[in-house]
Amino acid sequence: MARILSLAEAVAENVKDGDTVAMEGFTHLIPYAAGHEVIRQGRKDLFLVRMTPDILYDQLIGVGAARGMKFSWGGNPGVGSLHRFRDAVENQWPRPLEIEEHSHAAMANAYEAGAANLPFAMLRGYIGADLPKVDSNIRSITCPFTGEVLAAVSAIRPDVTIIHSQRADRKGNVLLEGIVGVQKEAVLAAKRSIVTVEEIVDELNPPSPNSVVLPTWAVTAVVHVPGGAFPSYAHGYYPRSNAFYIAWDEIARDRETFTAWIKENVLDAKPEDFARHAAKSAKAA
Amino acid sequence: MTDFTPTEMMTIAAARALSNDDVCFVGIGAPSAACNVARLTHAPDITLIYESGTVGTKPDVLPLSIGDGELCDTALFTVSVPEMFRYWLQGGRITTGFLGGAQIDRFANLNTTVVGPYDHPKVRLPGGGGAPEIASNCGRIFITMALSKRGFVEKLPFITSMGHGEGGNHRERLGMKTKGPTRVITDLCILEPDPETKELTVVSIHHGVTRDEIVENCGWAIKFAETVIETPMPTETELSVLRDINARTKKAHQGTEKGKEAA
Numbered sequence: 001m002a003r004i005l006s007l008a009e010a011v012a013e014n015v016k017d018g019d020t021v022a023m024e025g026f027t028h029l030i031p032y033a034a035g036h037e038v039i040r041q042g043r044k045d046l047f048l049v050r051m052t053p054d055i056l057y058d059q060l061i062g063v064g065a066a067r068g069m070k071f072s073w074g075g076n077p078g079v080g081s082l083h084r085f086r087d088a089v090e091n092q093w094p095r096p097l098e099i100e101e102h103s104h105a106a107m108a109n110a111y112e113a114g115a116a117n118l119p120f121a122m123l124r125g126y127i128g129a130d131l132p133k134v135d136s137n138i139r140s141i142t143c144p145f146t147g148e149v150l151a152a153v154s155a156i157r158p159d160v161t162i163i164h165s166q167r168a169d170r171k172g173n174v175l176l177e178g179i180v181g182v183q184k185e186a187v188l189a190a191k192r193s194i195v196t197v198e199e200i201v202d203e204l205n206p207p208s209p210n211s212v213v214l215p216t217w218a219v220t221a222v223v224h225v226p227g228g229a230f231p232s233y234a235h236g237y238y239p240r241s242n243a244f245y246i247a248w249d250e251i252a253r254d255r256e257t258f259t260a261w262i263k264e265n266v267l268d269a270k271p272e273d274f275a276r277h278a279a280k281s282a283k284a285a
Numbered sequence: 286m287t288d289f290t291p292t293e294m295m296t297i298a299a300a301r302a303l304s305n306d307d308v309c310f311v312g313i314g315a316p317s318a319a320c321n322v323a324r325l326t327h328a329p330d331i332t333l334i335y336e337s338g339t340v341g342t343k344p345d346v347l348p349l350s351i352g353d354g355e356l357c358d359t360a361l362f363t364v365s366v367p368e369m370f371r372y373w374l375q376g377g378r379i380t381t382g383f384l385g386g387a388q389i390d391r392f393a394n395l396n397t398t399v400v401g402p403y404d405h406p407k408v409r410l411p412g413g414g415g416a417p418e419i420a421s422n423c424g425r426i427f428i429t430m431a432l433s434k435r436g437f438v439e440k441l442p443f444i445t446s447m448g449h450g451e452g453g454n455h456r457e458r459l460g461m462k463t464k465g466p467t468r469v470i471t472d473l474c475i476l477e478p479d480p481e482t483k484e485l486t487v488v489s490i491h492h493g494v495t496r497d498e499i500v501e502n503c504g505w506a507i508k509f510a511e512t513v514i515e516t517p518m519p520t521e522t523e524l525s526v527l528r529d530i531n532a533r534t535k536k537a538h539q540g541t542e543k544g545k546e547a548a
Contacts, residue, residue: 027352075411077350089409105370105418128447242538
């Protein structure tokens with residue numbers, strides 16, 4: 001059964017130095033507040049996994065919390081580069097970053113294989129592409145029925161997956177809506193999981209019998225952090241702050257500006273600070 | 286209309302490549318603008334799909350990311366990312382993929398991964414995302430990017446997604462049954478692969494552009510097809526639709542939030 005904890009407790013109990021950590025969210029529901037708590041607690045040597053590492057992973061990489069990253073697209077969507085990620089890969093600042101790079105299709109399949117308790121995933125992928133030449137974890141398998149050669153990638157099995165969702169009930173059952181990405185697969189593939197939520201309600205009342213629900217017995221910890229996905233968004237609660245994604249380009253371009261921003265907005269801040277983003281948009285709506 | 290920018294001409298020429306019957310996997314940026322101009326002009330029933338899982342989406346403003354809430358709000362339905370890539374893309378349900386890229390070569394192979402050696406890159410680009418499998422699994426591929434020496438290069442440092450590989454029947458030899466890139470729309474001209482060699486050749490030149498400008502802005506010795514036409518100029522409707530959606534988009538993305546307020 002999921003325990004309802006404070007963010008500090010959930011991260012302290014579930015994220016250890018050296019862990020393989022997936023903080024998922026495909027543009028939507030990105031667990032920023034939880035990622036900031038990981039930075040505040042000074043976790044190090046993490047191996048980060050995410051299909052679309054964006055600003056949150058730029059921050060974790062920039063503070064030196066990560067030894068490596070497995071990913072399929074590392075940019076600031078619609079804006080440009082992740083400057084901290086680039087600085088780590090191009091100049092090894094603040095430390096070298098080992099990368100394992102895939103395509104979206106391969107990562108999505110690898111999470112699904114993890115959730116399905118399989119050792120690997122296969123796909124008709126990477127045909128004529130150079131990634132298999134530089135990533136030894138992209139291999140091939142021959143279909144025993146047709147002889148077709150397909151791409152194979154190992155399953156993703158994080159030590160801990162962290163996601164954000166709209167709401168949970170008091171028992172810790174979690175509902176996800178909108179662009180649901182790979183979060184269900186990422187949670188089910190992991191040994192432990194933390195879900196931060198906008199609201200904790202008496203009755204979950206899923207809107208459809210086919211709603212995406214993660215039952216309490218499949219989740220380790222649930223944490224109430226309203227606004228916790230900002231500057232990403234929570235469908236039905238507040239919109240994506242595209243303005244912040246654009247502003248991040250300048251903040252992250254320079255090591256000093258970045259470090260000052262982290263001190264002011266992460267190290268000297270607390271989870272409750274995210275609530276103002278939820279409140280502001282609720283007023284606007 | 287003769288009063289238009291090269292970028293506007295590019296987007297409109299790209300939009301014209303699409304039809305009402307297309308089921309189109311949309312890349313972010315220039316492809317997204319083109320696909321939505323098509324939807325708002327001659328192809329109102331086109332199905333636009335973004336890799337975030339949104340199917341049949343009709344955004345009022347162009348998304349900044351492939352997963353903006355606008356895409357989900359206006360979609361017929363939204364699926365998980367594994368379902369998107371497995372059932373819809375790999376399942377062969379997508380007629381057309383629309384991609385952009387940082388670099389392209391004469392056989393329409395694309396690079397969005399690195400400039401320089403992979404292990405010690407001079408420039409680390411975002412990577413492939415969905416492109417490697419979009420390029421192989423969609424029925425055909427359109428590409429749109431501005432013509433420049435930096436972008437249209439003799440040799441790619443890295444092949445992120447395969448177009449026509451080494452040319453000729455390379456795709457068939459690798460077992461692919463899809464057509465691959467059939468058109469590249471730039472701000473100066475339109476290119477199509479030669480039927481035999483698959484080398485990109487100029488088939489249409491935009492109004493006011495000279496052959497010399499095209500040659501000077503391409504990193505390889507670009508060839509012209511036997512018959513080259515002039516791209517029809519944008520109509521008043523096409524231009525006003527494009528300018529309106531760009532204006533709405535700019536306003537929406539600027540928002541009111543300032544970076545400093547953000548946690």
